[in-house]
Every structure is written in C-alpha cells, then in structure tokens.
Amino acid sequence: MKIQIEYFALLKEQRGISIETIETKAANPEILYSDLKRQYSFSLEPSMLKLAVNEDFANWDYSLKDGDTVVFIPPVAGG
C-alpha cells in the first residue's frame, strides 16, 4: 500500500525531506517508524514522538490503510 509520510523538526532534518510517499507493507505506524528509523538512522525513539494519521493523533498500533497520511511530530522547545 501507498502511505504519505510527513516529517517535522529533527526528523525532517535527519530524513532530508519533508514529505514522501512510500510503498510499504508495515501493518501499523510502529512498524513503519521502526523501518524508517533503521533506514535513516533517526535518533528519536517512538516514545519521544507524537504520531498523527490523517490529521488526528493516533496510536502506534493503528491499522494502516492505503492512502493514509502519517505525520511524525517531535517536541520542540525553542522560544
């Protein structure tokens, strides 16, 4: 299935792009993130991130469907 992924803050930096659409077999965002983390050496553990699917915050065990948009949001503290 095709999933659109959006990265913000540190993840955007580590991935090098903001948005991509990938073909994946990952059943849920937990598996998806773990694949991406390995591939791009993301430094943040999933527990440090907030995850949204299609504009709603979602759980890591959400069942991904073709066409979903997954957004990974790290905390930022600057002011």
Place this chain on the structure above:
Amino acid sequence: MNPSAITLHSEELARYSRHILLDEIGMHGQESLKRARVLVVGAGGLGSPAAMYLAAAGIGVLGIADFDKVELHNLQRQLLHGTSDVDNLKTESARSRLHDINPHVSVVLHNSGVTPENATSLFDQYDIVVDGSDNFGTRYLNNDAAYFSNTPLVFGSIFKFEGQVSVFNDNPEAPCYRCLFPDPPPPGSVPSCGEAGVLGTLCGIIGSMQALEAIKQVLQIGESLSGELLVLETLSMRTRKLKIKKDPHCPLCGTAPEIEIIRSESYQYNCDIASSDTENMANEPYPIEIDVSEANQILQTGKAVLIDVREPYEKEICKIEGSSQIPLNTIPANLDKLPTSDPLMLYCHHGSRSMQVTQYLRKNGFTNAINIAGGIDAWAREIDTNLQRY
C-alpha cells in the same frame, strides 16, 4: 450597574477605536481586555511579539517573567530589546518598551522568572499564561503549574523554521502538554538552547499567534486552539492542525496521575548530551569531558592540543587563543593531523558538537580526546570574560 465595570477614558477609546469597530470586540470586549491579567513567561523570541501585541491590545495587567540579561545574539529576534539594552535585565527593557507602546497597561516584572517554588502562586495571580520559554524544563513546569493553578496556558514553541502552537488547560476537558508529550525527551536528544538556530521572523509569527489565542481566550470569541496542535513549517508554508485529546493515561491530568505536586528536581533539564553515552567511555586514561577551568590548567602545561570544531564564521566572532580549527564535518578527513598521545581537547559553542566529535574520535582510537564542557560560551563566562558571546 456592574461594580467591576471598567471605564475606558477618551484617550483609550481613541487608541482602541479599530478594535472597538470590530463586532467581536466592541466596547464590552475592550473593557474585558482591560480587566484581563496575562503573564508572559520569557521575554525572548516568542515573548517579545506576544507581550508587545498584548500591550498594544490594552491588556490591563501584563506580567513578564524572565531572569536573563540581554545579549547581542538575542537582538536578531527579540524585539523587546535594543542594542543599548545589552547586559541589562530583559525585564527592564521589556518594561520601558511596553510602557512606551501603551502606558495604560500595568506591566508587572517577575525578575526571578518562573521557578518550581513560585510557579503555582505566580500563575494564580493571572487569568492566562503565555509560554515563551526556551527549554523543556520550564515548559513542563509551566504546563504543570498551569494545571495545578487552573490557568489556561497558551503554548508556542519553535525550531529553526518551524513552530507549534496550542492552548492547554482552558477547560476541564482540555488536554495538557503532557497529554501530547508525557515526559521531556532525554537531554541531548532534541537540539535546543541555541544549538539549532532559529529564523527571527518565525518568532514574530508564532509569538503573535500566541497573543491572538490569549486575546480570543479573554474575549471568548472564535475557536480556540484548545484540543488542537497547530504545526507550521515556514519554508514551504505547510501547516497542519492536528486534533489532540485529553489522555486518560496522562501523568498529570489523567485518571491516575503520577504527578501530584511540583517537585523542583523534576524540572532540571540541561542541553548536554545524554550522560549514559559519556559514562560508557569514562574508563580511559583521560576523562571524556572536563570543565573550562580544568581545560585551562591543562592548556597552561603547553602539552595539550586544542581543536575548535565550530564553523569558520564562528571563529570570526571569538576563539580561544592557541586553538586550531577543524570544523566538525571535516574531522573524518583530518584524522592524520591529530595527535594520539598528548591531551586532545575539543571545543565548540556550547559543548554539544565537540562531544559528538570526541565520541567519534574515541571510537576511532583517540583515547586522548577530551570534550570541553560548555564550550567557548562557558570559557567566555568563566575564563576570558572579554570574549564576545553569541
């Protein structure tokens, strides 16, 4: 006749006439703004535009909490302060700027900033708190104190070209920051504290949005960002508004909370790299990290090599005498230029990049690599106070 009615004088009516023209504000709304008490935490990048717009809008009591002094590198984005304010307290320049914008506002200064000891009682004195702080420790403290004092918190936070805005705790069903991120990330995992850089105008956007949310909150107009996180990426002007729910497992506002009072040790947070990484490599002939005074002593022996891993432009601002420059990303190509026996001391701006280099060098056999904690910023504070800080 309402005994708490506030009268706007003719000068104020003229001043606020463009507000009063708005159906959503009118005389009644403008009076509500004058009755309102808003605390801005941090007179920095976000606090500056937030406080300036709140003052201009005619907020009755505007508190400013900050303990810092103005530094030259603040002026690229912190519009409350000017060049002549460098080295003075931020609250002092904030007071004079805000008073000049609007003398009808009562500006109250809190020069200790927000601390675990004063947070709840300080927030009790205000109707709304605007969070313009710059570190996770203070952000979690603000969140918890807002919850315990039952005060709405207008959250804003920035990173490079990105910002996040939300409103927490404005009603019993509203989520808090811990519903979103239950605990701060481990030290060193998320760059902050001046390491990452930030676009000045982004502060204007996010800080102004915070002022706007605070004003909507006072006037009870429109739709609040409560229950939503607005994420804005300004290079592409991509925005996302994501719905947040109150988390029943939240350690603060959930059904079985772990946090029941504010304990000062819970809010210590520094930007240094995670200590577990450094401890693993401590059993070497040299310590992996030393402070600036130890570094200064070793340097006096004349046997140490001092490497500056910052970018070339940073050397133009200031440098430690006797250092050679090898920017971080060129270290791998320059390993043959480094000594393997004498102490090899590394520094950067705050000690984070040089720690990365130190760890890299240790993995490549340089057991003599030593990080200087706090970098040239600590050196400028403790060893050579004539150095230009940035």
